[in-house]
Amino acid sequence: MIRKACGVWCIETARTGYYLAERGPLVEHLHYGRRLEPDLEAMRAPVSVAMGTDVIHDPLNDPALSLLHLGLEISPLDKGDYRPGALAMRDARGSAVLDLRCEGIELLGAPVPAAGLPQVRGGSDTLVVRAAAAPSGALVERFYTPLEDCDVIVVRTRVTNRGEGPLRLERLFSYQLDLPGREWELVSFTGAWAREFAPTRRPVEAGAALVASRSGVSSHYANPFAMVCSRGADETSGEVYGTNLLWSGSHETILEAGPYSTTRLLSGIQAEGFTWTLEPGESFDSPEAVLAYSATGFETLSHSMHALVREHIVPGRWAGAERPVLVNTWEAMYFDLSEKRLDALARSASSVGAELFVLDDGWFGRRTSDERGLGDFSVNRKRLPSGLTGLSSRLKKRGLDFGLWVEPEMVNRDSALFEAHPDWILADPATVPSPSRHQFVLDLCREEVQDHLIGQITALLDSAPIRYVKWDMNRHHSDRFSPALAEPGRLDVAWTRGLYRVLREITAAHPGVLFESCASGGNRVDLGMASYMPQVWLSDDTDAWERARIQTGASYGYPQSLWGSHVGASPNHQTLRSSSIEARFDVAAFGLLGYELDLDGLSPAELRAVRAQLRFYKEHRGLFQFGRWYRLRSPFESDECAWMAVAPDSTEAVVLEMVGRAVANVDAPPLRLRGLDPRARYRVSTRREMLDPRVFGSLINTVLPVRVDHEGALVRAVARHRPMTTEAFEAEASGSVLMNAGLRLPQRFAGTGFVEGMRVMPDCSARLHLVTKLAR
Numbered sequence: 001m002i003r004k005a006c007g008v009w010c011i012e013t014a015r016t017g018y019y020l021a022e023r024g025p026l027v028e029h030l031h032y033g034r035r036l037e038p039d040l041e042a043m044r045a046p047v048s049v050a051m052g053t054d055v056i057h058d059p060l061n062d063p064a065l066s067l068l069h070l071g072l073e074i075s076p077l078d079k080g081d082y083r084p085g086a087l088a089m090r091d092a093r094g095s096a097v098l099d100l101r102c103e104g105i106e107l108l109g110a111p112v113p114a115a116g117l118p119q120v121r122g123g124s125d126t127l128v129v130r131a132a133a134a135p136s137g138a139l140v141e142r143f144y145t146p147l148e149d150c151d152v153i154v155v156r157t158r159v160t161n162r163g164e165g166p167l168r169l170e171r172l173f174s175y176q177l178d179l180p181g182r183e184w185e186l187v188s189f190t191g192a193w194a195r196e197f198a199p200t201r202r203p204v205e206a207g208a209a210l211v212a213s214r215s216g217v218s219s220h221y222a223n224p225f226a227m228v229c230s231r232g233a234d235e236t237s238g239e240v241y242g243t244n245l246l247w248s249g250s251h252e253t254i255l256e257a258g259p260y261s262t263t264r265l266l267s268g269i270q271a272e273g274f275t276w277t278l279e280p281g282e283s284f285d286s287p288e289a290v291l292a293y294s295a296t297g298f299e300t301l302s303h304s305m306h307a308l309v310r311e312h313i314v315p316g317r318w319a320g321a322e323r324p325v326l327v328n329t330w331e332a333m334y335f336d337l338s339e340k341r342l343d344a345l346a347r348s349a350s351s352v353g354a355e356l357f358v359l360d361d362g363w364f365g366r367r368t369s370d371e372r373g374l375g376d377f378s379v380n381r382k383r384l385p386s387g388l389t390g391l392s393s394r395l396k397k398r399g400l401d402f403g404l405w406v407e408p409e410m411v412n413r414d415s416a417l418f419e420a421h422p423d424w425i426l427a428d429p430a431t432v433p434s435p436s437r438h439q440f441v442l443d444l445c446r447e448e449v450q451d452h453l454i455g456q457i458t459a460l461l462d463s464a465p466i467r468y469v470k471w472d473m474n475r476h477h478s479d480r481f482s483p484a485l486a487e488p489g490r491l492d493v494a495w496t497r498g499l500y501r502v503l504r505e506i507t508a509a510h511p512g513v514l515f516e517s518c519a520s521g522g523n524r525v526d527l528g529m530a531s532y533m534p535q536v537w538l539s540d541d542t543d544a545w546e547r548a549r550i551q552t553g554a555s556y557g558y559p560q561s562l563w564g565s566h567v568g569a570s571p572n573h574q575t576l577r578s579s580s581i582e583a584r585f586d587v588a589a590f591g592l593l594g595y596e597l598d599l600d601g602l603s604p605a606e607l608r609a610v611r612a613q614l615r616f617y618k619e620h621r622g623l624f625q626f627g628r629w630y631r632l633r634s635p636f637e638s639d640e641c642a643w644m645a646v647a648p649d650s651t652e653a654v655v656l657e658m659v660g661r662a663v664a665n666v667d668a669p670p671l672r673l674r675g676l677d678p679r680a681r682y683r684v685s686t687r688r689e690m691l692d693p694r695v696f697g698s699l700i701n702t703v704l705p706v707r708v709d710h711e712g713a714l715v716r717a718v719a720r721h722r723p724m725t726t727e728a729f730e731a732e733a734s735g736s737v738l739m740n741a742g743l744r745l746p747q748r749f750a751g752t753g754f755v756e757g758m759r760v761m762p763d764c765s766a767r768l769h770l771v772t773k774l775a776r
């Protein structure tokens with residue numbers, strides 16, 4: 001809701017409020033935090049005397065006022081606000097001095113769409129603040145839309161040239177937010193291929209903190225989601241702000257403490273190299289940014305972000321829609337595809353209970369390795385003589401839907417597409433373009449290239465009953481030059497807008513197809529992509545412990561209903577770490593489950609385990625995919641990880657308990673659960689898992705009556721056919737006990753002695769506990 005009370009504009013959600021008011025020619029930011037009853041005089045910054053070296057903004061009207069002491073919604077340019085600027089532009093004379101003065105604040109009925117950009121769904125009121133700088137003709141408009149249900153405020157900026165000469169934009173953040181005080185910390189999520197989403201926490205009092213991608217995509221280097229928190233904030237206490245962008249290109253978030261008592265947060269498209277000249281009458285829209293606030297730590301902030309993605313970002317049709325369990329060919333066979341191998345994998349997929357079969361890379365044109373073929377999405381008949389329709393109808397008979405991998409934005413030099421259009425890639429003709437994974441970036445600034453992709457993928461989707469598409473993108477941008485652009489500084493933005501046109505048209509024409517966005521795993525996990533594609537392949541790392549870390553990091557800003565999570569092979573293909581099929585499932589279950597390994601290579605016991613896993617997952621799919629998420633133990637703070645997903649009415653929950661690195665001779669502390677009804681009584685039962693006797697190594701001889709070779713044929717045969725089972729555990733307690741005293745689980749194997757019921761939890765092992773409310 002938006003209201004005006006006591007001269008203050010109030011942009012409010014269920015629990016939060018954003019407050020601003022006019023102050024002479026300026027718009028003062030008064031407060032963003034807990035919702036409150038405004039009081040203009042009490043909330044204003046007191047400024048009655050110029051301090052020290054202050055630059056006075058408007059000496060004729062207010063001889064004491066320096067911008068540096070105020071929170072500001074829009075700062076006049078080069079008028080003494082030396083905090084980082086959200087805007088930079090030059091008028092026709094080359095002047096970058098723009099005394100932006102408030103032209104009014106208006107309540108609009110509904111959100112104003114920004115053409116060509118992804119948008120948050122929902123919101124019924126929008127407030128617009130207008131500021132103009134007369135001689136330049138620049139009009140700056142900032143739009144604010146509250147989303148009451150999830151405590152999020154959507155904000156963006158538009159610049160319009162109302163002058164008579166050109167206006168050159170050089171920086172345009174989606175918003176600026178001045179927070180009180182200087183003692184804030186920035187939490188950002190950094191990484192690289194296969195190690196995405198590592199949380200990094202920095203105090204900002206000492207200097208500016210930056211989260212930035214310059215690689216043309218939102219990137220695994222620095223995700224656009226970030227948090228600003230008070231010192232010492234943790235899961236359940238402290239103030240936390242969250243920021244994210246509906247933008248998939250290069251981006252930048254800055255948090256900088258000012259010289260007085262404010263800290264400025266800004267976020268938007270990457271300013272380095274950006275220019276966009278507006279001719280008279282033209283406008284430029286920033287992408288939408290989202291802001292959220294929690295007075296009770298990271299957990300509440302995550303819940304807001306999760307609700308935002310679930311209810312307001314992913315295409316409406318998929319919000320809350322349960323997703324199928326898939327089997328993907330990539331780590332099962334990489335490029336070594338044949339109909340025979342696919343049929344064999346499909347048979348196993350169907351026998352374990354999978355619902356969707358995804359044919360990954362290698363099915364088209366010359367694509368027998370990553371060196372060739374990209375760009376030519378017509379089926380390779382040598383490999384698949386019966387084509388996609390043949391394969392899909394065989395899958396259908398086995399009860400499996402058909403999904404397909406594509407990577408439309410890129411091209412290999414060795415491809416028919418490149419041979420026909422060598423000039424369609426991003427490249428400066430004066431230099432040799434730099435490849436990555438033997439591929440180049442198609443120039444999506446060009447409409448003809450966009451049209452080609454739309455036509456090509458539409459024809460493909462119409463050629464066979466394809467229910468799911470994995471839309472991949474496997475490189476960062478380089479050689480960013482396009483003959484289509486008269487102004488080179490537009491490239492990153494024009495390219496991303498070109499991509500959005502392609503995605504918009506293809507996804508709108510195929511509403512029934514489930515799209516999963518992928519970019520070498522998590523190189524483009526952002527709200528822009530999520531607006532078109534309700535799922536993302538979070539990381540190419542399928543190692544259970546690494547995934548526990550990556551999913552923990554991602555969960556701060558994104559819900560598990562967004563991320564695909566697969567059971568891979570052991571030893572894992574990225575880390576070479578071994579783990580049990582059960583531990584791999586336990587982690588992958590918290591998300592959109594898939595299997596990406598050669599199922600036929602599993603032992604009979606492992607296949608039985610997989611069948612049981614799928615039964616369990618399907619029974620609790622709603623919880624695993626959409627349950628309210630709690631981080632109970634962080635793998636970034638210890639060698640253990642624990643999560644919990646709770647039903648909206650708190651009647652049921654699943655808990656992951658994982659050991660990354662086992663330590664001998666320790667008592668595991670009670671596991672404090674979250675989100676339950678304190679007055680209700682619950683039963684906790686541990687899912688029984690297959691336990692490979694080889695986990696004991698030579699210790700097995702200390703419990704067996706006869707001596708065996710612990711690496712010998714007998715033990716191997718037992719492991720393949722009749723392994724052991726993990727402990728049986730059931731307990732009952734009130735929600736209040738489980739959340740405060742914690743869940744007391746049986747003793748873990750500690751290095752001295754083993755008795756029935758003891759929990760064997762070596763490195764990289766896990767358990768799932770089911771928590772069910774009991775009828776009174």
Ligand code: DGJ
Nearest residue numbers: 330360361518520521540
């Ligand atoms: C990168 C993706 O992240 C993988 O899952 C796989 O699809 C490969 N590309 C295929 O080339």
